[in-house]
Amino acid sequence: MLKVQNYINGNFHDPLSDEWLDNYCPSDGKIYGITPNSSREDVENAYIAAQSAFPVWSQTTLEKRSQILLKISELLENNLQEFAAAESKDNGKPIHVAKSIDIPRAASNFRFFAHAITQFSSESHHTTGENAINFTLRQPLGVVGCISPWNLPLYLFTWKIAPAIAAGNCVVAKPSEITPATAFLLGKLCNQAGLPKGVLNIVHGLGKTTGQAIIKHPDIKAISFTGGTKTGTHIASVAGPMFKKMSLELGGKNPNIIFADCDYNNMLETTVKSSFANQGQICLCGSRIFVEASIYEKFKEDFVNKVKKLKIGHPSNNETDIGAIVSKSHLNKILSYIDFAKKNHNILSGGHVVSIKNYENGYYMEPTIIEVNSNDCDLNQEEIFGPVVTIIPFEKEDEVLQMANQVKYGLSATIWTNDLTRSMRLSHQIEAGVVWVNTWMLRDLRTPFGGTKASGVGREGGFEALRFFTQSKNVCIKY
Numbered sequence: 367m368l369k370v371q372n373y374i375n376g377n378f379h380d381p382l383s384d385e386w387l388d389n390y391c392p393s394d395g396k397i398y399g400i401t402p403n404s405s406r407e408d409v410e411n412a413y414i415a416a417q418s419a420f421p422v423w424s425q426t427t428l429e430k431r432s433q434i435l436l437k438i439s440e441l442l443e444n445n446l447q448e449f450a451a452a453e454s455k456d457n458g459k460p461i462h463v464a465k466s467i468d469i470p471r472a473a474s475n476f477r478f479f480a481h482a483i484t485q486f487s488s489e490s491h492h493t494t495g496e497n498a499i500n501f502t503l504r505q506p507l508g509v510v511g512c513i514s515p516w517n518l519p520l521y522l523f524t525w526k527i528a529p530a531i532a533a534g535n536c537v538v539a540k541p542s543e544i545t546p547a548t549a550f551l552l553g554k555l556c557n558q559a560g561l562p563k564g565v566l567n568i569v570h571g572l573g574k575t576t577g578q579a580i581i582k583h584p585d586i587k588a589i590s591f592t593g594g595t596k597t598g599t600h601i602a603s604v605a606g607p608m609f610k611k612m613s614l615e616l617g618g619k620n621p622n623i624i625f626a627d628c629d630y631n632n633m634l635e636t637t638v639k640s641s642f643a644n645q646g647q648i649c650l651c652g653s654r655i656f657v658e659a660s661i662y663e664k665f666k667e668d669f670v671n672k673v674k675k676l677k678i679g680h681p682s683n684n685e686t687d688i689g690a691i692v693s694k695s696h697l698n699k700i701l702s703y704i705d706f707a708k709k710n711h712n713i714l715s716g717g718h719v720v721s722i723k724n725y726e727n728g729y730y731m732e733p734t735i736i737e738v739n740s741n742d743c744d745l746n747q748e749e750i751f752g753p754v755v756t757i758i759p760f761e762k763e764d765e766v767l768q769m770a771n772q773v774k775y776g777l778s779a780t781i782w783t784n785d786l787t788r789s790m791r792l793s794h795q796i797e798a799g800v801v802w803v804n805t806w807m808l809r810d811l812r813t814p815f816g817g818t819k820a821s822g823v824g825r826e827g828g829f830e831a832l833r834f835f836t837q838s839k840n841v842c843i844k845y
């Protein structure tokens with residue numbers, strides 16, 4: 367049995383209330399561990415540790431901070447196998463995905479911000495005619511809260527804590543209670559890397575108990591959150607009136623727009639990934655596919671054939687393309703959309719749960735393609751966050767642009783075309799924080815990352831993250 371513990375002030379602790387949550391393994395449906403359901407008192411202890419560490423950490427040289435972050439990154443790489451196995455078991459994702467994407471990206475997050483902080487600078491303005499110079503200090507905020515989801519557990523957890531600590535803050539962090547394992551393991555590496563006690567504190571538990579205590583804490587200065595839009599709305603309603611800084615990376619219902627003039631084979635290959643990578647549980651997945659009418663029938667046939675070849679299986683099997691859905695309740699949520707689709711739309715492929723030999727209680731389902739008759743339906747308007755995509759034809763650019771934007775979300779969009787002018791025109795007009803042209807999920811960590819509309823506020827990545835985790839103070843000197 368895995369026993370996850372809180373990491374507070376460099377030590378591992380049981381929750382003060384001795385309240386625990388069962389940790390399920392999605393690939394076989396069995397309980398394989400327990401996780402603290404931390405109370406307000408545990409969060410308070412984490413805060414006190416962070417607050418005590420702040421005066422020294424915020425004054426620690428950039429070189430020293432950078433060295434420690436690089437060491438954490440190196441240790442993650444050295445422990446790739448252990449972390450990937452833990453992530454795959456906890457989340458249900460294929461182990462080769464954890465090994466090639468999740469854990470390497472977590473290591474990159476630390477390495478990237480170890481370097482970025484040494485290049486981060488602030489502005490100065492000479493005020494001509496006044497004999498004055500203005501310069502802007504960028505100071506860490508103090509103690510900040512980082513709350514992350516279950517779909518890319520260590521990847522997104524570290525995407526927040528690495529810039530926060532690089533910028534000189536101390537952190538109270540909470541990973542998802544559904545996937546706590548790798549964040550727990552990370553605490554041990556932080557000690558090995560020489561991260562001073564209290565700089566990072568990890569408290570585990572439910573959103574409504576532990577998460578709520580973080581967002582309501584009067585002295586936690588900022589909240590960086592990734593997760594569902596409903597939770598983000600709640601966080602904004604609590605933290606907003608307290609004037610906390612907030613970065614909210616929320617849901618998506620992203621258009622994947624395919625024009626007839628695209629590089630077809632590249633598009634087809636990538637569209638399978640953008641639809642079903644990580645069991646479709648990535649906020650950036652292109653869950654609404656719009657195809658130009660002249661290639662619609664061909665695309666439909668080729669896409670269905672390709673998707674039918676994807677192997678659904680146990681995450682430890684290197685041949686597996688589609689692993690397990692993260693939890694039973696999430697599987698049921700996805701299936702409720704399929705039930706709706708069965709009555710109202712045309713399921714071209716998939717739509718069923720799958721039983722894997724020896725793992726019959728695991729949470730498996732087929733990748734599913736649904737032909738919808740309108741962009742207005744729930745399947746095209748609500749985030750399903752699973753291996754389910756819709757397809758619909760379009761005739762004209764204006765028509766597809768209208769459908770792409772006619773949704774409450776605005777996270778990412780993908781455009782497939784070899785017409786440069788069209789790709790530029792659409793990139794300007796699409797309501798999204800991230801636009802990919804002829805690719806998907808190509809990530810350069812220097813770029814701003816985040817959404818518009820109900821997909822959130824604020825930007826992460828590169829200097830945007832360092833700006834978020836610092837506050838500016840302008841100093842004006844008259845000479």
Ligand SMILES: NC(=O)C1=CN([C@@H]2O[C@H](COP(=O)(O)OP(=O)(O)OC[C@H]3O[C@@H](n4cnc5c(N)ncnc54)[C@H](O)[C@@H]3O)[C@@H](O)[C@H]2O)C=CC1
Pocket residue numbers: 513514515516517540541542543571572573574576577578581592593594595597598600601615616617618648649699749750751
């Ligand atoms: N990256 C994304 O865009 C994600 C989107 N989702 C969407 O959200 C839906 C619901 O999934 P959930 O697991 O319930 O996600 P969630 O948004 O509730 O969970 C994300 C994190 O927020 C925490 N949290 C929940 N309530 C909180 C509160 N009151 N205060 C502070 N923290 C809180 C959770 O414990 C977890 O660490 C999914 O079906 C999916 O549509 C879920 C996970 C990731």
Ligand SMILES: O=C(O)/C=C/C=C(\O)C(=O)O
Pocket residue numbers: 517518522525592593615647648649650809815
């Ligand atoms: O690559 C990234 O930085 C982020 C990827 C995905 C998410 O944020 C998500 O699925 O929530």
